[in-house]
Amino acid sequence: MTRGLIAAAGYLPHWRLQASAVASVLGGNQGKGARTIASYDEDSLTMAVAAGRRALAAAPQASPSTLWFATTSPAYAEKSSAPIAHAALRLAPDVLAADASGGLRGANAALMAALRSTDPATLVLAGDVRTGPSGSSEEREGGDAAAALLVGDSETAPLVAEYLGGASATREFLDRWRAPGELRMHAWEERFGQQRYAELAGAAWTAALKDSGLDTDQVTSVAIVGPHARAGAKLAKQLGAAGVGVADTLSASVGFSGAAHGPLMLTQLVESAGAGQVVALVSMADGADVFLFRATGDGAAATPAVAEQLEGGDDSLTYAKYLQWRGVLPTQPPNRPEPARISASAAERRLDWKYGFVGSVDRDSGAMHLPPARVSFRGGAVDDMDLAPMADVAASVVTFTIDSLAYSPSPPTIFAVCDFDGGGRLPVELTDVTSEQVSIGMPVEMTFRRINTADGIANYFWKARPAQATSKGQN
Secondary structure (H helix, E strand, O other): OOEEEEEEEEEOOOEEEEHHHHHHHHOOOOOOOEEEEOOOOOOHHHHHHHHHHHHHHHOOOOOOOEEEEEOOOOOOOOOOOHHHHHHHOOOOOOOEEEEOOOOOOHHHHHHHHHHHOOOOEEEEEEEEOOOOOOOOHHHHHEOOEEEEEEEEEOOOOOOOEEEEEEEEEOOOOOOEEOOOOOOOOEEOOHHHHHHHHHHHHHHHHHHHHHHHOOOHHHOOEEEEEOOOOOOOHHHHHHHHHOOOEEOOOOOOOOOEOHHHHHHHHHHHHHHHOOOOOEEEEEEEOOOEEEEEEEEOOOOOOOOOOHHHHHHOOEOOOOHHHHHHHOOOOOOOOOOOOOOOOOOHHHHHHOHHHHHHOEEEEEOOOOOEEOOOOOEOOOOOOEOOEEEEEOOOOOEEEEEEEEEOOOOOOOOOEEEEEEEEOOOOEEEEEEOOOOOOOOOOOOEEEEEEEEEEEEOOEEEEEEEEEEOHHHOOOOO
């Protein structure tokens, strides 16, 4: 029995911000390329849920007994975010769901713990939204993304990548930091961090090779992930000279996606590796962690692949709109009152519907109820329903309206009445689409999003977005 990755999935949001769009407003040299941008209704958790859905869909036979969620941009400072992902993914009540937050290294620690665990399957989620003051290096070099790694035994499900070994090196030093509640990240001189990371990454690399029984020339490709470009430069040069393929860090297409970047890069390595090839992740954050895997050529790949998502995306986002989404640029208050905070008791009573998007279907007539109901609209049967999970059911737009008065951080709001394949009709908000792009008959799919925030409470529910096959860059 071997242990490794049962599935790996990445999630890149729909929107891209071109460096040229920033330069057109701020002027000066804003660099080249683009970075990924989480939409106004996305956060680290919703993106992680999207990645988790893809990983679980690729290996439906593997039921995780533990869920870890890592981020540096949590929805709450006190409340855990992982149980929300647990509810949205409809995991069993006995599954442990906990956060591995508080720093960039959380995802590495969760992955290492999952690989050392004896649980049949563990789901590691990571997501991050990277922002900063307007025109700052944090804003320019950051990126928003998520990834999901489903770790387990080969007896649980076929592995897409077998874990060969790994190692860590830790030493306290001050490199980059951000105080709680701060928007801006602070950094010490990069050369100082470069020297420390070079020592730590080198030590971890040597120890990982010893742990796995490999030599450097047996490694096909490596992803070196760090908080800045110079952090892993020395190791990258050494490994490149030794014939190891050093993967692009995605700095010009995604940016550095914080706690999610290591799992995202590992996902891309596994997706692009041929059967039998050895791939390595070197992740540097307050230390260095190295993971070595061998691609098996077995198992089911999550879709879409990271490379496919990189090919897509909508790069029409303006810099002004991005600043509004992040709350940096004040906007006109809503024409209607802002939403009140959600009711904790009501949310708990409708847990399956609110977080899992589960309707009900009449056992006798087959009538689909969205939201779920006790009394069937067809025949009037009472409490004679089966659960109807609808999050993965395709739908299409029957009619829609564009509302410029309804409260939204990014007006106008687009509402549509959607018909679901196999039955069921629901009015639902659309996202990742402009008013010019929406049309009657447009295929859509459901996505878990942050509806609003009131009194510090994040209100999550489901929206619809154009289905992947019909929208350029949809993911």
